[in-house]
Amino acid sequence: MKYQQVGTTFKAVDAVARERFGNAVSAVLFDGVPLTADDLVEQPGWVSQLAVYASAVAAWRILRDNGLRPRILVGHSLGEIPALVAAGVFSVEDGARVVAERLRTLEEADLPTGRMAALTLDGQRTRRLLDLLDDPAVVVAAENHDRQTVISGPESSVRAALRVARELNAGGLLLASPFAFHNPALEPVRAPFAARIGGLLRQAPDTDVYSPILRRAYRADDDLAALLAEHLVRPVDFRGTVRGLYEAGVTTFVEAGGLGALGRCVARVLPEADDLTIRSTFTLEADGRLGVERAVAGLAEDPAPDTFERFWAAYGTRLVARVQAGLAASAVPLAGPAEPAPATAAAPSPSSVEPAQTGMPTPNGTPPRTGAPVAPSPAPAGAPDREELFATVRALYAQALEYPEEVFTEEVLLEAELGIDSVKQVELLTRVTGRYGLPPSDVRLSDHDTVGKVVDLLHAHLVSGGVSSAAA
Incomplete structure (x- = not known):
């Protein structure tokens, strides 16, 4: 492994896994074919x-060993441990x-089936x-940002809440x-x-740890066993925590974990902030490197947001509104090939909302769409075919x-079924059409309400020869 901290950490955790469950986590994760995040949630609960x-x-440990000295530590739900x-x-x-x-305590309690x-x-x-x-029985379990709230309760009740949400044109997973x-x-x-955990050895914290559940920092004299057990029944206020930290002067957030979801939540909690620095660790950057490399490189000197980030923070909302107005006013069909756009970097690999999250009960993969061409014309040499395009756009x-x-199946409706508002659709549509050299002013939002x-x-634009393979 490139980082020895990964090996030593999993060695310590494996010892506990064998002690409690009779097998090592590493044996499941690293032996054989590597597991994706979706594969992981199919494993027994103790593994995930x-x-x-x-x-x-x-x-x-990687961040600490490379010089990170945080002002405060924050966990989300399980992340508080x-x-x-x-x-x-x-x-x-x-x-x-x-x-x-x-x-183990939850499994042995034999509680009714619950979902989130x-x-x-x-x-x-x-x-x-x-x-x-x-x-x-259905309650708010976590407030992550203004466009994501998690509920929990009996499975039938949670599914009923999802149905109501979709009737109200809100998305849900x-x-x-x-x-x-x-x-x-x-x-x-x-x-x-x-x-069960009351007898574990504990020390006073050497860095403040703020709990979005307790809505305060832990204290040296806290009964940790009681407080950690209280987590099971109290909600998470991540949104309020992030805003409070920012108002207290915290502008750099470094996520220690595998999916990068919390960093994206921070950005959505503080969309108006133009002085944020957000770093991840075990996520892939656009250039294929782990995010931890960029995070470590920035520890010595916290860089200011780059030019685009500053521009988007200041003008992004107004720009999207203008594009939306232009799209709504345009009734002109696609007029033919556009000039090729400059080459852009590949999109970063996607990640889930939560480490143990899956989507709505919709089919996996990309089933054929009704009315789609049976045998589309081949794209120019070197350009991606439709399947590759679908994978890129979906990611x-x-x-x-x-x-x-x-x-994101071929036919799921972005607004009616997933609750994605028109402003966000415009932003995404503008991004993907620009990526392939297609002028956004020639595209009507109402005609493109699914990823398919x-x-x-x-794909039609590619086949026409209007996009260079470099742009793709």
């Missing part, structure tokens, strides 16, 4: 939970034992939606969480879990919207 924990701790380890409160092994006992779902609504609108259901976390229904588990939409890729239709547009 310990893998998420170990990844966060390993990322932190590796945050406490990073602050020196628990050893790596004892942090893994907390994760393991949390899962992410809605593309803010917390206030989500609560109003739940009021319509009049089902107290079932999460592959093994339990309905952050819900008062888990109250019977709280005391047994606290008892771009998934990353920008924090949805799993499988949500966007791909059809690009």
